[in-house]
Amino acid sequence: MTEATPRQTRTKRRRAQSFENLVQAGLAVIGQRGLHETTVERITEAADVGKGTFYAHFDSKDDLISHLVRLGVDELIAATATQRRADRTPTGRLAALILGQLQTLGRRRELVILLHQVRGLLIRQPEAGDRLRQEYRRYVRFLMRECRRILGVPSLSQSEARTLACAVAGFVAGTLSFEILMRGHRGNTLALTRPVTAFAHGVVARYVPSRSPTNGC
Amino acid sequence: MTEATPRQTRTKRRRAQSFENLVQAGLAVIGQRGLHETTVERITEAADVGKGTFYAHFDSKDDLISHLVRLGVDELIAATATQRRADRTPTGRLAALILGQLQTLGRRRELVILLHQVRGLLIRQPEAGDRLRQEYRRYVRFLMRECRRILGVPSLSQSEARTLACAVAGFVAGTLSFEILMRGHRGNTLALTRPVTAFAHGVVARYVPSRSPTNGC
Amino acid sequence: MTEATPRQTRTKRRRAQSFENLVQAGLAVIGQRGLHETTVERITEAADVGKGTFYAHFDSKDDLISHLVRLGVDELIAATATQRRADRTPTGRLAALILGQLQTLGRRRELVILLHQVRGLLIRQPEAGDRLRQEYRRYVRFLMRECRRILGVPSLSQSEARTLACAVAGFVAGTLSFEILMRGHRGNTLALTRPVTAFAHGVVARYVPSRSPTNGC
Amino acid sequence: MTEATPRQTRTKRRRAQSFENLVQAGLAVIGQRGLHETTVERITEAADVGKGTFYAHFDSKDDLISHLVRLGVDELIAATATQRRADRTPTGRLAALILGQLQTLGRRRELVILLHQVRGLLIRQPEAGDRLRQEYRRYVRFLMRECRRILGVPSLSQSEARTLACAVAGFVAGTLSFEILMRGHRGNTLALTRPVTAFAHGVVARYVPSRSPTNGC
DNA sequence: TATGAATGAGTGTTCATTCAT
DNA sequence: AATGAATGAACACTCATTCAT
Numbered sequence: 014m015t016e017a018t019p020r021q022t023r024t025k026r027r028r029a030q031s032f033e034n035l036v037q038a039g040l041a042v043i044g045q046r047g048l049h050e051t052t053v054e055r056i057t058e059a060a061d062v063g064k065g066t067f068y069a070h071f072d073s074k075d076d077l078i079s080h081l082v083r084l085g086v087d088e089l090i091a092a093t094a095t096q097r098r099a100d101r102t103p104t105g106r107l108a109a110l111i112l113g114q115l116q117t118l119g120r121r122r123e124l125v126i127l128l129h130q131v132r133g134l135l136i137r138q139p140e141a142g143d144r145l146r147q148e149y150r151r152y153v154r155f156l157m158r159e160c161r162r163i164l165g166v167p168s169l170s171q172s173e174a175r176t177l178a179c180a181v182a183g184f185v186a187g188t189l190s191f192e193i194l195m196r197g198h199r200g201n202t203l204a205l206t207r208p209v210t211a212f213a214h215g216v217v218a219r220y221v222p223s224r225s226p227t228n229g230c
Numbered sequence: 231m232t233e234a235t236p237r238q239t240r241t242k243r244r245r246a247q248s249f250e251n252l253v254q255a256g257l258a259v260i261g262q263r264g265l266h267e268t269t270v271e272r273i274t275e276a277a278d279v280g281k282g283t284f285y286a287h288f289d290s291k292d293d294l295i296s297h298l299v300r301l302g303v304d305e306l307i308a309a310t311a312t313q314r315r316a317d318r319t320p321t322g323r324l325a326a327l328i329l330g331q332l333q334t335l336g337r338r339r340e341l342v343i344l345l346h347q348v349r350g351l352l353i354r355q356p357e358a359g360d361r362l363r364q365e366y367r368r369y370v371r372f373l374m375r376e377c378r379r380i381l382g383v384p385s386l387s388q389s390e391a392r393t394l395a396c397a398v399a400g401f402v403a404g405t406l407s408f409e410i411l412m413r414g415h416r417g418n419t420l421a422l423t424r425p426v427t428a429f430a431h432g433v434v435a436r437y438v439p440s441r442s443p444t445n446g447c
Numbered sequence: 448m449t450e451a452t453p454r455q456t457r458t459k460r461r462r463a464q465s466f467e468n469l470v471q472a473g474l475a476v477i478g479q480r481g482l483h484e485t486t487v488e489r490i491t492e493a494a495d496v497g498k499g500t501f502y503a504h505f506d507s508k509d510d511l512i513s514h515l516v517r518l519g520v521d522e523l524i525a526a527t528a529t530q531r532r533a534d535r536t537p538t539g540r541l542a543a544l545i546l547g548q549l550q551t552l553g554r555r556r557e558l559v560i561l562l563h564q565v566r567g568l569l570i571r572q573p574e575a576g577d578r579l580r581q582e583y584r585r586y587v588r589f590l591m592r593e594c595r596r597i598l599g600v601p602s603l604s605q606s607e608a609r610t611l612a613c614a615v616a617g618f619v620a621g622t623l624s625f626e627i628l629m630r631g632h633r634g635n636t637l638a639l640t641r642p643v644t645a646f647a648h649g650v651v652a653r654y655v656p657s658r659s660p661t662n663g664c
Numbered sequence: 665m666t667e668a669t670p671r672q673t674r675t676k677r678r679r680a681q682s683f684e685n686l687v688q689a690g691l692a693v694i695g696q697r698g699l700h701e702t703t704v705e706r707i708t709e710a711a712d713v714g715k716g717t718f719y720a721h722f723d724s725k726d727d728l729i730s731h732l733v734r735l736g737v738d739e740l741i742a743a744t745a746t747q748r749r750a751d752r753t754p755t756g757r758l759a760a761l762i763l764g765q766l767q768t769l770g771r772r773r774e775l776v777i778l779l780h781q782v783r784g785l786l787i788r789q790p791e792a793g794d795r796l797r798q799e800y801r802r803y804v805r806f807l808m809r810e811c812r813r814i815l816g817v818p819s820l821s822q823s824e825a826r827t828l829a830c831a832v833a834g835f836v837a838g839t840l841s842f843e844i845l846m847r848g849h850r851g852n853t854l855a856l857t858r859p860v861t862a863f864a865h866g867v868v869a870r871y872v873p874s875r876s877p878t879n880g881c
Numbered sequence: 882t883a884t885g886a887a888t889g890a891g892t893g894t895t896c897a898t899t900c901a902t
Numbered sequence: 903a904a905t906g907a908a909t910g911a912a913c914a915c916t917c918a919t920t921c922a923t
Contacts (some may be wrong), residue, residue, distance in 0.1 A: 016416070026400060027882085027883095028883095046354070047350070047351060047354040047355075053918060054918090062884085063883055063884040064884075065885060067391045067918080067919095073919080074917095074919095078372075104376035113318060119258060122353075125353065126350070126353060129353065130347075132346070132407055132408075132411060132883095133264065133343065133347040135263075136339075136343060136407050137261075137343050139262040139414040149412075150412065153408060153411075153412055160440075169896095172421070173322065176425060177425055178408075179405055179412055180408050180425035182403045182404065182408045183403070183409075184397070184404055184429075186400070187400025187401055187403045187404025187405070189402065190350075190353055190404070191366070191400045192396045192398045194353055194363065194398075195366075204389075204393055206434070207390065207436060208393060209397075209434065210436060212428075214429075214431075214432040215431040215433065216425070216428045216429075216432065218425060218432065218435070219426065219428035219431060220424075241902065241905085244907070244908090245908095248908080257896090264883090267892085271892085279909085282894095282908065282910060283895095283908055285893095285895075286907065315921060461903080461904095464903070467785075480788070481785060481789075486896060487896075488899060496904075497904055497905035498898095498905075499898095499900085499905045500903080500904050500905060501898095501908060502897095502899080503897070503903065503905095508897065508898095541831040554734050560788050563783070563784045563787065566841055566842075566845060567699075567777070567780045567784050567841075570776065570780065571777050571849040576844075577784065580845065583842070587846055609846060610843070610856060610861055611858075613842035613843045614859035614863070616838065617835060617837070617840065618831070618834060618839065619838070620828055620834070620838045621834025621836070621839070622834030622838070623827075625783075625800075625834045625837075626834075628786055628787055629804055630803065631790040639831070641827070642828055643831075645866040645907085646831070646862075646866050646867075647866065648870060649861075649864065649866020650859070650863075652866065653858060653861060653865060654862065674883075674923065675886070675922085676888070679887095703912085703914080704914065704915080705912095705913080713887075713888085714888040715888080715889060715890095715914095716887065716889065716916080717886075717887095717888070718914095719915065720885090725914070807919090842885095
């Protein structure tokens with residue numbers, strides 16, 4: 014017990030440590046240099062492992078990126094979960110959903126850069142990058158479910174729900190990218206409250222069948 | 231003198247033709263392969279000119295990209311101008327503004343890819359790429375003016391107008407990128423009418439001081 | 448007379464002017480940027496003529512360089528002629544010969560750079576660059592004649608005279624290049640008087656059969 | 665532990681071998697083709713390594729050249745050291761110093777070409793190439809010390825010593841370059857004995873305060 | 882398992898030269 | 903005679919990936 018098992022465990026722990034280092038280093042380097050200027054060497058230097066070690070954990074650079082995108086989408090989905098019940102009205106809940114995404118991304122610019130740049134690769138060639146594309150689909154499907162939950166299921170066809178989810182996802186990602194571009198820093202996501210509530214308000218007004226004439230507002 | 235002018239003209243025409251070929255080829259190749267996989271050689275092949283000719287017209291690959299972004303922003307601004315008076319109500323005019331952008335971009339996927347990927351480069355390092363950044367600022371400032379024109383000037387501070395313009399720009403660019411990602415093709419921008427009007431409606435409701443209590447709807 | 452001849456003359460003058468501009472511009476650019484960084488375009492810009500004009504006057508870049516080297520050697524030879532009779536003693540005349548070369552080159556750094564760099568090309572491959580090599584041979588042969596004249600003809604075999612001339616030429620060119628390297632500017636060629644007279648003194652002492660025991664010093 | 669060291673050693677030996685191959689190949693190729701026609705690819709072919717390997721050992725082509733110049737200057741200095749005590753009289757010692765340089769360079773034409781061509785680059789722009797320039801300064805400073813040692817320290821100011829060292833260095837490098845140029849081959853450096861002793865004689869006569877009137881000869 | 886030395890296809894860029902005008 | 907637009911071979915350098923240790 015004091016000999017065999019811990020040794021194996023220690024080896025495994027070391028391996029897990031290397032893996033984790035590479036993941037974190039990868040995200041950090043991408044955040045600083047962007048996808049294209051991120052080289053395997055820079056990642057392994059930042060992770061403080063040998064260059065060969067990278068290929069003991071990942072099949073390729075693209076493989077690491079897939080991992081990172083998966084983690085990023087996980088985080089985006091998780092972030093929303095906490096705010097799901099913050100409000101009672103559909104408008105408030107939709108606004109909370111959007112603001113939750115914005116705040117999470119606002120705190121982690123690496124994620125904005127990663128997800129933006131990978132999206133840029135995917136919209137280029139419809140046939141390629143299926144594994145990566147699935148992650149974005151997962152994110153949009155999550156938003157579809159959330160929108161339906163908030164707005165009420167029967168009012169939306171599958172296609173309409175997807176269109177709306179794309180609008181929500183696009184609003185979040187796009188607004189943030191322009192904010193960063195214009196302000197040159199992370200920006201204050203609180204300042205985005207007004208357009209967010211406006212968007213949420215409009216969506217509820219147009220998508221939720223008004224229960225009473227005055228409820229739409 | 232009766233000879234010199236045509237001579238010069240012929241040569242200049244040839245030069246202009248090469249330039250135009252390179253610009254169009256550049257946009258086309260970027261649309262197919264993305265910024266990073268677009269090589270100068272691929273561009274010159276597509277333009278059917280020698281590789282050296284590229285550098286007779288542009289200082290560098292980045293220089294061409296700057297040109298293309300400028301043209302793209304010009305097109306985006308011009309596209310909107312035609313729809314400026316299509317509607318009378320603020321909501322309708324705002325929706326028309328957004329739909330105009332979407333339709334123009336929907337027709338020209340190369341522009342979506344170009345502007346998306348360049349934005350991806352710019353949000354990475356705040357200090358670099360100033361020339362390119364100026365183009366995006368020009369676009370956002372244009373949207374600021376349009377929003378103010380539509381919503382009425384006094385209601386918006388400079389900062390709020392900028393935030394709103396970023397939201398509009400982001401909504402357009404982001405929604406389109408997710409649509410392309412999900413549908414795998416250009417998508418039908420008409421299907422986006424509903425979220426667009428929702429957004430426009432919400433913005434007017436929240437930004438325009440209501441003239442009468444029922445007007446917001 | 449007022450018509451035909453002057454017109455031809457004017458054309459010829461223009462052509463001669465272009466030629467002269469190119470020669471001067473070539474020398475100037477080489478002086479500033481060195482042989483390798485001197486491009487035909489930079490020369491034609493400096494000469495304020497079109498790029499094609501260069502090839503109306505010279506077969507190639509190498510052709511211009513040949514011209515310049517020829518002019519440089521001419522100048523070196525001419526510079527010496529004036530000082531030929533400045534002194535009576537062999538030591539003084541030899542020192543005057545060397546100092547004359549040094550002063551001419553000291554005033555025209557472009558010439559130092561040109562002749563040094565071209566020599567660098569020629570010592571690399573014995574078989575190539577024959578036309579250029581002839582210019583340096585002309586220079587060395589000139590020095591052979593001068594040395595013989597100063598030291599007295601019968602005392603030197605052809606081979607020894609050539610070796611001595613190489614030493615003189617090498618002393619001049621080499622000393623100047625190290626001076627410029629160490630001092631970072633043209634340097635004061637007057638400061639070189641002491642090593643020059645030392646060299647001249649030694650050569651006379653060792654090459655001239657002493658007429659009297661005390662004359663060697 | 666008993667295994668780790670040999671492993672590391674084997675890899676390191678391989679690396680050192682590649683490095684040495686590149687250095688030798690670099691010098692050889694420069695000797696054959698000159699600085700400008702020496703391409704990284706030609707070097708790696710001659711060294712029988714992949715092109716990328718070059719950049720695993722050197723930052724750039726210039727970096728290799730710096731290395732080679734350093735080695736060349738080292739060799740020049742080392743070559744002299746052995747002959748330092750070959751003679752007793754100042755004239756003999758100075759001549760031995762110069763002949764030592766000439767014989768070393770006469771045996772290694774690559775070094776002549778390398779040092780000549782690099783000097784050609786450095787005399788062009790006073791401000792650039794500081795790292796390379798330092799090597800030449802090191803060489804000249806070495807010659808300053810040697811001259812002082814041979815001629816006796818008190819007789820020379822710092823500035824005069826530097827001028828004399830430049831003259832010695834220039835005499836060596838320049839004479840050899842003209843010899844190679846004229847003879848088309850390595851030449852017999854023994855044939856240079858006469859001008860060398862003449863130079864040495866003259867320097868001693870003019871720089872060493874004569875102990876007795878007849879000693880100068 | 883971890884390493885890092887080696888690789889070579891691929892990239893942006895330069896420049897001497899040609900030639901239609 | 904003069905021009906300058908076009909050309910493409912050539913170059914320095916990068917980087918994802920492999921593999922012997």
